[in-house]
Amino acid sequence: MAEETGQHGDPPRVRDVVELRVHGVSGAEPGIILGQGPARQVAGDDSGGFHRAERSDGGGPDGVTLEAYRWGDLPSGTVARTLSLVLLLPFMLSNLAVWMRPTARRSGAWVTMLCRLLALDLTVLYVVSTAGVALDLLAWRCLGATRCRGPFDAVGGLDGRQVGLRLAVLSLLPIAAVAFLRLLGTRRPRPAGKPLWAVEPLVGRLRAIHVAAALAMLDLILLAARVSGGATAVTALLLTLSLAVLLGCAGLLVVPGLLDRAAMTWMVTRTAGTLRAVAVGLTAATLAAIVLDERAWPSAAALPGYDTIATWALLGEMILLVSLSALVLWHHGRGDRRRALSRGLGSAVVAAFAVGLAGAFSANLVYQSGNLLDGYRGDGGPPVPYQWTLLAFFLHVTVGVLVCVALTLTTRRRRRRAAAAVTARDFSTVTPEGVGRLRQVTNAVARARFVEWVGLLAVAWATLTLIGLAAGLLRLFDLTPDELATRFLGLPVGVVGMGLALGSYFAAAAVIALLLGGVFAYRTPWFRRHVGILWDLGTFWPRAAHPFAPPSYADRAVPELAHRITQLTERHDGVLLCGHSHGSALLALAVLRLPPRVRARVALLTYGSPLDRLYARIFPAYLNEEVLRQVGERVEWRWLNLWRDTDPIGGWIFAAHRPGDPPPDPTDPAGRVDRRLRDPSDLLPAPGERRPPPMRGHHPGESDPEFRAAVSELVGRLRRSG
Template sequence: MPQAAPRHGDQPRCDDVVELRVHGVSGARPSVILGAERVRQVAGDARGGFHRRDGPDSTDPDGVTLEAYRWGDLPSGTVGRTLAMVLLLPFMLSNAAVWMRPTGSGAAGVTVLCRLLALNLTVVYVVSIAGVALDLLAWRCLGAAACRAPFDTLAGLDDRPVGQRLAMSALLPIVAVGVLRLLGTRRPRPAGNPLWAVEPLVVRLRAIHVAAALAVLDLLLLTARRGGGATPGTTVLLTLSAAVLVACVGLLVAPGLIDRAATARIATVTARATGVLAAGLTVATLVAVARDERGWQSSAGLPGYDGITGGALLGQMVLLVVLSGVVLWHRGRSALPRGLGAALIAAIAVGLTGAFSAGLVYQAGVLLGGYRGDGGPPLPYRWTLLAFFLHVAVAVLLCGAMTLLSRRRRRGAAEAIVARDFPAPPPEATGRLRRVTKAVARARFTEWVGLLAATYASLAVVGLATSLLGQFGREPDELARHYLRLPAGAVGMGLAGGTYLLAAVLLALVLGGLFAYRRAWFRRYVGILWDLGTFWPRAAHPFAPPSYADRAVPELADRIGQLTERHAGVLLCGHSHGSALLALAVLRLPPSVRRRVALLTYGSPLDRLYARLFPAYLDEKVLREVGERVGWRWLNLWRDTDPVGGWIFAAHRPGEPPSETTDPAGRVDRRLRDPAGLLPSAGERRPPPVRGHHPGESDPAFRAAVRDLVGRLRSPDGG
């Protein structure tokens, strides 16, 4: 890591303490974090670096040297990288789901199910690309149907035999798999000293996913070829391709095979051999299909394509239902059940994958005109689009219903909190008191997210039902008319609504990715999706974006070690997600460094969200270990108006009986009254603002906490 030479104001004193600030997902500029117009970079690079005030003295009035670590460009430093994350969003979510697994007996099963689900997402991706290349282009537009020009004579393939058309068109999904593999080989810089040593696992997962993708493509081609009559060659190739797919599933299902160090070499060799075999079978399949001059089965669509597509989508929903059932069975009893995030995030990933795939095939058919006169896209995709529309509609209704049903309880709790904070408000503060109460009530909606997530995860049965109906060949219009008594055209409106909704989602994701990169104010609201999704390494899906924590956390730990060599101590100040980065950095510090470190967190989601979303990795035991490693020189500031952050060990609200305990964890949390007052103070025109989740490093309470921890660092016994 590049290191700047010391300048005036950098010379350490015997009692000098550095206040190292780490921002949250908003990605604020260093000048904002440090509260200075001019800053200079003292370490790091353009994407992630350490900054100080640029001037004759970089200390604050308390004599503390200020430094900021800006990591906001690590997960989305360029437009291309941001767009890649948007396009790979389902893979990123499926990878995050495996880190949300619950603890206890269900953890291993959830891991296997998440990895199988991730593999299925790759399969569905390839099947949808093959639907455009093989079913639409090669079979319909260049053969069975008259598509719009110039797609009816594309590259002169209309005069070629069917087998050659299919073999040439199969290059498109092969290229798509190659693009995914290239994206999956990107690694964050620097590669040395990573936080999680999972790169060997990613290599194995990548080989498995590529092998499965090629095997499914072979099955599509060979199944279509067998429709005109089987031969010994096609039977052997079909059997071997199915065996490759089974081997890929077996590698993921075998307990600990690809994770354990004892079996790592065997798993790596087996995965790579499976990938090589799959590539060889694909070449052989393309040659066999292209050179087979026998007649092909006459049909509107590619023979066997609907069945394989329906099977892939059905398998997706079965895995999701089983995963949701396992997670709900093993969930803990809390306001936001621990481990439930795995089912919720997996459900969103599955919904997006199915919708993207169906939308791709549907819109390509509209563009090419390949579905005219035969009822539209393949039946499984019609059910998928309809299920997507129903899922989103029900989710919106659930959010609205949950908001209304919880309003009374949230309002009551907020009124009790505000009444304790402002027991005798003046009459002119009535309106202000009402707005503060609403802010607290809105922030408490986070406590209801668990129930909302459980309800949404249970909606997976809707997708399973539609997939089963598609497998039995039931038409959506037929069921709507005969069983639901819906008017003609109702299903068509649902399909159209699904496609428009999907187009809106895609547009929002692309614009969100671009604006999150270009506008800091927009990133504050959507950046949490990217920053949290790319925080965790690739332990389920190898084509997800790489983890920036593999760079950020070791870089922080190294910088803290360097600062303790030149200063009396280092006060680590982490806001929001920055508190998680610092907590993990503390766990990497050697004992000689930890003795000169203190920790200040504010707006921290460590317990309120992360300990519940990631119970196997950031639970109370880990948080207590963080406190022990810094000698309990740790303060956590939180507000009732904050919808994200909260207390870590104890609430300590005013009016509640004090906690009589010798446990040092009970002295970590400090609640901040928000706002500081209802009316403007003397000389001010406006009342104190409602801070909510905003940092507020200049607040008197924040500076008081800084002085407290700095005093502990400067004391001879270390506080």
């Protein structure tokens, strides 16, 4: 390759084009991405690095220099970090929900507010459930009212000690649990010498708000138990201040745009920090107050006031969730239900999953801890709020699965009819030997089209949140599910209780399965390809709702890509960006960050891209058609997108270009971006071959002739523009 000597000490310019490949979710090793065997790292680090083949020139087909960006370890990286994603899954989903808001400014602001309040309630529920184990079960029951199974009947030598002292000492467990969340959500150290790691501006403020609310809720639980036997001036004042801190935390989230407004940054940061400092002081004062208060505590089987607080925490969660679902359903009640996700309904669906998982985790923690310690015997079982939570979770999941199965069956005929029309145009003449193969292709296309009907499932799932709200309201009547079933349904005593026990074991098994799945996802590439999309998509977006969610990797990957592209354009004639699947989203965002002088030497090739088919519908306020057109304009429409009808994830971005479709507007450059690839290329084996051409589906296919032809075309455009 010819080089030109740079001026003023600049590095020499290499007379060629770099083909920079960015893999999708759970991408392969760099050598496989490059298709050239062993590779060496030329930039970046072990978590996110740029690689070229071992050959010094890095040369590849079509006269380009091949380079791969491997970012697959950024979302996880280690077994411990992958397991932490499982523990933080409800928080991650609640954070993801806020990015799915609708495009309308007014409704989008309300959705953002509700998502942030719901995320705050998840933190509160986390504290309530850990306090249920530490304070209600251990401090009150095992060391006092109920003699638990040994050695838990003498935890830390607190057996027989004053009640206030027991509560104060064991309050350190919920405090440690909050600190543990804070530790898990901490960003990994930035790479040495890499000033590219952007700071998520909201995390500090949100973290202060959530820590303040968590400590205030712990104080509220302790003080509610203390004032149940009569309030003093000190406990009344502390109780009032704790409620004020909780309301102040919620108030910072309620005012639309307050956290996001640049002009208010200093004021909100100062206020949130003050609330956190006040909450820390209140917690210290509360612990001291209950230890020094020598009055007798009321005699009760359970910690006084705990059931009421847990009930309202769980009910508040369901009220927020139903309000969120009702808002998006009402605002977008008309139109094509199959595109419901593009109208912001995804936020309600993902929030429902977050609430369901958080409720199941919390209820199961209390339920199984009580079984382990044998601390609920003789008083009707675990706290009533958690019994209803387990029942609501079981009903919601059961009905949701039935709805999913029904939707799959009822749409099968329409999906297959549409798929048959596609394959009939692709393979107009079919020999008897190819009939079976044609049937396989038609089935593959029909399965791939199911994603276009997920909007209907989203509507149904959002509507099912009423089950949780109904269960939450029934908690207010202080009836257990078993009592209600016996009194009104005539079921035998213990039937529902047995079902709740099975549901609890099922939830525990689900947690174990998630943990094992995290380990297998890290250690087993084929398994990671199936579950990795949850982690990679969930940790892609910065933390804008829950500060304890896993940190985003996009705020490193996107600037790092933009920086590397800039470096390459300074030394080479141009850079062809090739993004598969989720890699196309990383490249699209990187293009938006490039300066004009760099964009003039860049072209874009996407394949198996979910930018329009999924992302523009799921995240309509951030990755919509307007943003995608901006990407095309930035690269002066040197952009090609390859897609297949057998791909269940990727698709076209601007126009399908199926056989028989009307031709696109010749004046619109977006109409020339998409290239549909027939898949498979033929039904029967080629002469001399034993097997027919494979169906590619979502497979990258960088060595396919169609891919290489697209590379050659874009490289030619780059060289002509230069």
